Amino acid sequence: MKVLIIGGVAAGTKTAAKLKRADRSVDVTLIAKDKDISYASCGLPYYVGGIIEDKSGLIVNTPQKYAAMTGVNVVTGIEAFKLDSENKTVLAKDVDTGEVSSYTYDKLVIATGASPVVPPITGIDKAGVFKLRLPDDAVNMRDYLKNSNVKKAVVVGGGFIGLEAAENLQVQGVEVTVIDFASQIMPNVIDPEIAAFVQKHLQKQGIRIMTGVAGQEILGDSAVQGIKTTAGELSADLIVLSVGVRPNTAFLQDTGIEMFKGTILVNDKLQTSLNDVYSVGDCAMVTNRLTHARQWSPMGSSANLEGRLLGQILTNIDKEYPGVLGTGIVKLPNINCARTGLGEKQARDAGYDVETLMAVVEDKPNYYPDADAFITKLIADKKTHKILGLQVIGQGAVDKMADIAVTAISLGATLEQCECMDFCYAPPFSTAIHPFVQTVHIMLNKLNGYLTSITPAEYLAGKADGYRVIDASLKPSIRGALYVDLAKVNGPIEGLNKDDKLLLVCAKGKRAYFLQNRLKHFGYTNTLALEAGLTFSDVKVKTTAKLTxxxxxxxxxxxxxxxxxxxxxxxxxxxxxxxxxxxxxxxxxxxxxxxxxxxxxxxxxxxxxxxxxxxxxxxxxxxxxxxxxxGLETGGTGSKVRPVVSCKGTTCQYGLIDTFALSEEIHRRFYKGYRDVKLPHKFKIAVGGCPNNCVKPNLNDIGIIGQRIPQIDYAKCRGCKVCMAVNSCPIKTLQLVDGKINIDDKHCNHCGLCVNKCPFHCFDNASDGYRIYIGGRWGKRVKEGRALSKIFTSKEEVLSVVEKAILLFREQGITGERFSDTIDRIGFENVEAQLLANDLLARKQENLAAQKHLVGGATC
Structure with a gap:
């Protein structure tokens, strides 16, 4: 039997390898358009972030290695362009030479995968615009990051790959904005309330998220400078396009093969509508394992499973593909998110009698280091008690929660069958009752009427309007709510009628349930517990109570x-x-x-x-x-690095340096990058473009002032009676002495106004630089900062001094004192010597990890 496979990567190579293992006599040929036939496309964002250090780590198998290992005949650089199913022939052409070749088959497998969708945005051909589908995409992006000094990036698309790209760009020190045309991130993957929670988390982590926003035009000349969107212009040095993928099936349009929106429809044997033609992977439309409705699931995991199964089917082994659950997982900054099965809307649309639950349970005992919690949305059928879907977020191993749900759904298990599942337990791994089982217990309590609750989505929709909020937390946590100490409830609560509508809220939902149980016992008939509590929902109570x-x-x-x-x-x-x-x-x-x-x-x-x-x-x-x-934030208070302030810089007639560029870099590195670093007091930074000092740099903890230092060619001085350079000096540090120009270096402020003023070219040359003042302050005790002795000539030198000043203040400052006080206490010369050396940077990590200044000194 002769089997032809079009396409490699996951589905094609897996099909071929399993087929040859099942029957070595089968003649298998695999043709692929790309030179690489087997690569880790899901690892591409992590190459960009440097987690995968070498490109070779992305290549699973070379064509030569794969062919030798499997016995498959591999031909790369060949693109199929015509299928004649009646004559069982495929025409293909060499992508380099255009030479056409013909391939015959007994069985044909189409595994051509999918390609990134290119959104209708003008200017996507500019340098700095990238997709993430092939290894070269990731390699080129990382090279561009390194060589083009990328500071800001915009990711167009908030799906798995887009968010992974955002995280890894941030790892590389890039300020990232994600835009998505949909009303939420990860649309059609997780439910809206889960997406909203993740979005808030990402924004707290410094990744800017803008939903309901479409890209319109890439700005810049030959290279990216920004992107015009429906929400305005966003500056950027790099753009990532990640708005989804489209099946590579255009060459099949005139074959009569049954397709839907470009995907190839297959049955449970992975057969297409054409005789002896099969399809697997991202180009194939399979079915949903639960509903049996058509579902497209372009995932590497399902592609591999489909390929392996088809390899067996092609050798007449009687197996059927059961369909997909759309299982997926994504790693994000300090949070992971996984899902499987049906979302709430999908389940209702499919006709199920749906019950949902949002639960917060510990992933490990709270006494164990790094213990966190799983926030889990469980979806079940009220009638059968079968699990329909699960979505989970948390810092820990959310995959095990989703994987257990996959098992339960695949086997048609009921909640009762999961109630006593005997999972592994030891403190480094889990709680005594596994988090999944705990979540099942809570769902059973809800279905059986022991727990009467309201979901976060229902709370947002106003279902608890008219209910009085009862704070059941360990300590009062909701302003204006009646606080009830659970441990002291041994009868009716004074001031609460037994038929009052009461919304019980605590941190995670557990104490609210316990309180509800007691209140029911004492005759309270109208209580609701808020699922997931304050962990997930922002509960507000209208009150005239005085703020604490x-x-x-x-x-x-x-x-x-x-x-x-x-x-x-x-x-x-x-x-x-x-x-x-x-x-x-x-x-x-x-x-x-x-x-x-x-x-x-x-x-x-x-x-x-x-x-x-x-x-x-x-x-x-x-x-x-x-x-x-x-994409705007509030802040700028507390004992931290404060937002930088700058003058207009080179847009002013006297400006010597680009203060906006420098101040944005300082903002990115030290206001954003050091946002969680606690200092003895506030630390203010100002950048002035010239010695005019419009933003008073020398009255800040550290101030940077642009300098233009004239390089005088004394040989060209003619001792003119009226010297144009002297007349241009606003502070009279230039004078004619004995018929020759003289400059008072001690008092010259390097404003640069004398440059190019001499008609005989004495002042044609100058060097630009930066003067740095430290220890200034204004307020109750105004003090002018003192300049470091060195004039710095590069921006990187300046940024290094700023960082060292922050580190010195954190390390050697006393909580409550300003930087100027620290300088006075340990001596200016001592501080200057440290700022000009690199010892502070050498012990940076130790410094930042120290538990210091937990209660800072800033009052505003």
Missing amino acids: PEEIKAVKALGFLQDKTTGDKFNGRVITRNGKITANESKVIAEAAEKFGSGEITMTTRLTVEIQGVPYENIEPLREYLMQNA
Whole structure:
């Protein structure tokens, strides 16, 4: 028997290998368009991030190695372009020469996979625009990152690959924004409330997420400088296109093969509508294992399984492909997300009588190091108690939760059959009752009526409107709610009628259930427990109660300072990255001020925009609105590196350096990069483009001032009675002495105004640089900073000094003192010597890991 396989990678190579192992006599030929036939496409983002160090790690098998190992005849660089199913012939051409060749078969396997969808965005041919499908894509992207000094990237598409690309770009020190046209990230993969939780988490981790936003045009000349979107322009040095894939099946259009939206329809034997033609992998449309409806699942895992099964079917082994569950997992910064089976809407659309549960259970005993929790959405059928789907997020091994669910769903297990599953237990691995089994227990409690609860999605939809919130946490956690100490409930609660509508809320949902159990015993008939509690939902209670100092302090850390004239309203600081904002950002800030504040906006002396008069309950909605619509954050308070401020730099007639570029780099490295680093006090940075000092760099903890140092050619000086250079010097450090030009180096501020002023070319040359002042401050005790003795000539030198100053302050400062106090205490010369050496950088990790300054000294 002669079998021809079109396509390699996962499905094609797996089919061929299994077929040859099952029957060595079969003549198997595999033709592939790409030179690489077997590579780890799912590993490409991790090559970009440097986790996979060498490209060779991406190549599973070379054509030569694969052919020798399997006995398959492998031909690469050949693209099939015509199928004649009646004559069982495939025409293909050499991708380099165009030479046409003909291949005959007894059985044909189409495993041509899929290619990235190219969205209709103008300018995608510019340098710096990448897809992630082939090893060369990842190699080229990592090279571009290294060679083009990429600082900002925009990922178009919030699916698995797009989010993995975002994480790995961030690992490389790039500031990342993800945009997606859908209303949520990972659309059609996880349910909306799970997606919203993950999105908030990613934004806290520094990855900007904007949903409901479409890309329109790549900006820049020959290379990427930004992207125009429906939400305005986003600056970027690199663009990743990851909006999905499309089956590689165009060559089959006139063959009569049955297809749907480009996918090849196959039956449970993986046969197509054409005789002796089969299809597997990303180009094939299989079925859903639960509903038996058609489902496209372009995943490496299912491609391998389909290929292996088809290898057996082709040797007349009687097997059937049961379909897919759409199982998937993604690793993200400090959180993992997995899913399998049906989502809630899918299950309802399929006709199931659906019950859902959101549960928070520990992944290991809480006393064990690195213990965390699984937040799990379990979907089951009310009538049969069979598990239909599961979605889980957490820092730990979410794969084992999803994999157990895969097993249960595949075997048609009921919740009761999972109730006493005897899983492994030891503290490093699990809790005594496995987290999956705990989740099953909670679902059974809900189905059996022991737990009467409301899901986070139902809470957001208003199902608990009219209910009084009861705080069942270990300690009071919900402002304005009645706090009930579970341990003290031994009868009816004073002030609560037994027919009152009560919403019971705690941190994770467990104590709320325990309280509900007691209240039911004492005759309370109308209680709801909020599933997943405050871990998942932001519960607010309208109240006139006075804010506590803890509540005021908590929102101050988010950039909201109490308005002393009102007491219950706040002024929120919007981080504008050195005072420069786009027209769209300005529009969104204005809209936010109208929607959530008093409608007034002010500018602080640090060039930060403040939205005035924001009620306490509007703080989180305001923050979400700013991030979602413009990617803007609030903050800039606390004992940390503060947002950098700069003057207009080279856009000003006196500007000597590009202050915006430098200040954005400082913002990225030290405000963003050091956002979790606690310092003795606040640490302010300012960048001035020239010695005019418009933003007062020398009154900051560290200030950088652009310099232009004239290189005087004294031989060309003619001692003119009226010297143009002397007249141009605003502080009179240039003078004619004995008929020759003289410069007072001690007092020259290197403003550069004398450069090119001499008609005889004495001042034609100059070197640009940076002067750094340390230990300045304003406020109650104003102090001017002192300049380091060296004039720095490179931006990297300046950035290094800034980092060393922060590290020195953290390491040697005393909690509560300003940087100027630290300098005074240990001596300017000592500090300068440390800033010009590299010892501070050598012990950086030890310094940052130290538990220091946990209660900082900043009051605002």
